[in-house]
Amino acid sequence: MAVTAPLILVVEDEPVINQAVTDRLRGSGYDVAQAWDGPSAVALCADTSPDLVVLDVMLPGYDGFEVCRRIQAARPVPVLMLTARDDEADILVGLGVGADDYLTKPFRMRELLARVAALLRRVERAAELAExxxxxxxxxxxxxxxxxxxxxxxxxxxxxxxxxxxxxxxxxxxxxxxxxxxxxxxxxxxxxxxxxxxxxxxxxxxxxxxxxxxxxxxxxxxxxxxxxxxxxx
Known part of the structure; x- marks a missing residue:
């Protein structure tokens, strides 16, 4: 029986960054859905039930904090937050609304892939331990x-x-x-x-x-x- 690849939702309003992250994730074997603003991210998360969300803070509609708050209220999901500001207050707000990890822009794609893999391993380990x-x-x-x-x-x-x-x-x-x-x-x-x-x-x-x-x-x-x-x- 074929193993289904994890689905990752990439939420980023800058098309170049969104596509670059998407291409790298797909090249690493993940399925990827894309959103470019807050409301569509919340709707797509509800429709597709992704295994992980890569979420930018600065978004049209709802910002990343509000998106994270809404999707976590509906269904817990690992969130890797992207922030353009190396501001500890912003980072703590993100962690406070349910983000699991964060990367500060500019970031290395290699590190993003490592963070994604680590978060997904954590979910698998949690499922095993629950038994x-x-x-x-x-x-x-x-x-x-x-x-x-x-x-x-x-x-x-x-x-x-x-x-x-x-x-x-x-x-x-x-x-x-x-x-x-x-x-x-x-x-x-x-x-x-x-x-x-x-x-x-x-x-x-x-x-x-x-x-x-x-x-x-x-x-x-x-x-x-x-x-x-x-x-x-």
Whole structure:
């Protein structure tokens, strides 16, 4: 039986960039649908149920943040956001509305393909883990992680994490109280090694802290991060 290629929706209002990304993805074996504005992106996402969305921030109609908010409300889907501004505030807004990862323009096509592949692998891994029994990760205080169901609770209350945030937390929790370098986290969670990803890690850690409590992830300046499951001092 033939394996169906993942369907990726590319949402970009600049025709040259849209087509370049589309051609590269198709050349790598993916099926691709295209949209050039916010409303058509939301409609096409509802009609085609893509496996992943590559989404520009600056769009006619709805901006990328609103598109992400709407499509995630209808059906959770991995989103790789493209932004022309290297502005941490914009990046955190994108992560806050459900984006899983981001790339700053101009970007290398090789890196975009690596991010896409990593996000799709994460979805496959989540489906496999969902069939297994929950994994215990030791004493994490009032932080509870159900790896199989990919659910997190803090003080008994469920916290919604994006797939990337969950995998980042899982990586930190697997070595609780141990400092993990940004490079290690980037390689393990994003599946892509290189110094260019350290700011990606920093932005996701900030988004994760906002959801589980800032005191739970300790920064070691110049090195990386460690999960500290205990209560705040």
């Amino acid at each position: 297994r029994s929950p994994t215990k990760l030791g004493d994490l205080g009032d932080l509870s992680i159900d790896e199989g169901a990919r659910r997190v609770r803090v003080g008994g209350e469920e916290v919604h994490l994006t797939p990337t945030e969950f995998d980042l937390l899982l990586c930190l929790a697997g070595s609780a109280r141990t400092v993990l370098t940004r490079e290690h986290l980037y390689a393990e969670v994003w599946g892509w090694s290189g110094a260019s990803g350290t700011r990606t890690v920093d932005s996701h850690v900030k988004a994760l802290r906002a959801k589980i409590g800032a005191h739970r992830v300790r920064t070691v300046h110049g090195v990386g991060y460690a999960l500290e499951p205990g209560d705040p001092a």
